Amino acid sequence: MAQTLTKGQMEAEISKLLIRFEKEHIGRGPEGARSYIVADMAVVRLRGVLTPAERHLARDPNGSALIREMRLRLVEGSKALLEAWVQDLTGCRVLNLLTDVSTRTGEHILVFVFDQNLEDSFKDRKGESG
Amino acid sequence: MSEDEIDLQAAIAELVERFEMQEMGIRPTSVNVMVRGDVVIVHLKEVLPAAEKHLALTERGQDLVSRFATMLFRGGAQPSVEQLIARAMDKRVLDVQTAISPLTGSIVAMFELGEKSSE
Numbered sequence: 001m002a003q004t005l006t007k008g009q010m011e012a013e014i015s016k017l018l019i020r021f022e023k024e025h026i027g028r029g030p031e032g033a034r035s036y037i038v039a040d041m042a043v044v045r046l047r048g049v050l051t052p053a054e055r056h057l058a059r060d061p062n063g064s065a066l067i068r069e070m071r072l073r074l075v076e077g078s079k080a081l082l083e084a085w086v087q088d089l090t091g092c093r094v095l096n097l098l099t100d101v102s103t104r105t106g107e108h109i110l111v112f113v114f115d116q117n118l119e120d121s122f123k124d125r126k127g128e129s130g
Numbered sequence: 131m132s133e134d135e136i137d138l139q140a141a142i143a144e145l146v147e148r149f150e151m152q153e154m155g156i157r158p159t160s161v162n163v164m165v166r167g168d169v170v171i172v173h174l175k176e177v178l179p180a181a182e183k184h185l186a187l188t189e190r191g192q193d194l195v196s197r198f199a200t201m202l203f204r205g206g207a208q209p210s211v212e213q214l215i216a217r218a219m220d221k222r223v224l225d226v227q228t229a230i231s232p233l234t235g236s237i238v239a240m241f242e243l244g245e246k247s248s249e
Contacts, residue, residue: 027179028155053153053206063201070198073191074181 007122010090011035011042017085018044018110025078026071030108040117042086046108049101058103071101071108083112092118138218139163145214146172153207170215170241178235186232199237200228215241222246 005013015033023029031048050058050067057063075082075097083094092114099110143161150156159176178186178195185191203211203226216223221243228239 025179025181027182051154053149053202056153056208057201057206060205063205066198066201070194073185073194077185077191078181 007037007119010118010122011037013089014042014044014086017089018046021078021082021085022046022049025081026074037119037122039119040092040114042090042112042114042118044110044112046110048106049108050103050106054103055106064103067103068101072099075099075110086112090114090118092116135165139165142170142172142215142218145218146174146211149207149211149214150174150177154202165219168221168243170219170243172237172239172241174237174239176235177237178230178232182230183232183235186230192230192232196228196230199230199239200226203228203239212241216243219243220246 012035014035014037018035019029019033026049028049028051030046033047034045036043049071054067058067079097083097086092087094093116094112095115096113097110098113099108101108140163142165143163146163147158147161150158150161156177156179158174160173161175162173164171164173182195186195205212209217212223212226222245223241224244225242226239227242228237230237
């Protein structure tokens with residue numbers, strides 16, 4: 001797929017894939033998603049990942065710590081699946097997946113590190129908008 | 131079981147289902163409530179999403195999912211499920227314990243009641 005899409009289209013596809021993952025596996029879809037391909041990485045920002053109950057619980061420090069632990073463990077547990085999906089989409093092997101959640105802003109950041117420079121593969125493409 | 135007790139169980143089932151839908155964004159397949167003396171048992175069927183079921187396959191993961199569910203019942207809304215049950219039963223809730231099933235995705239929560247609420 002990396003051969004047929006522009007960089008912007010690929011970023012949109014990555015966002016869609018992460019929204020699907022959150023909905024189908026975490027059980028709660030985010031309010032929005034933006035993805036950025038930078039060199040050998042894809043950075044994904046998911047907005048509004050916390051449910052109303054989690055937002056309420058996050059006001060308490062213990063609740064906030066538990067939500068963060070839970071979210072990170074859920075992604076860790078589904079890492080193999082998520083990496084396989086991203087690999088199928090981008091055609092790049094995922095070497096590492098780094099992730100964190102802010103219970104203050106309800107934002108979830110994921111960074112996929114690839115085995116090659118994905119951004120470079122779009123540079124010579126005619127009509128590439130960046 | 132008296133009609134009042136049946137009505138009470140139905141009312142608690144409704145408020146727990148509303149919490150799951152409005153505050154967690156999940157619709158359980160069914161919510162059954164049993165009130166026996168000073169204990170309220172709530173059984174929510176098929177309420178865990180795939181990633182939570184997967185996480186709960188290990189003992190440590192199961193403990194985390196269970197603690198998370200308990201904490202949401204205690205403080206995941208204002209008023210919380212715990213407070214709503216206390217109000218419905220007109221008794222204090224002394225403790226909440228939650229067991230989860232990674233196989234069926236169900237949650238069983240037990241609310242242990244104490245003396246009459248002073249509210």
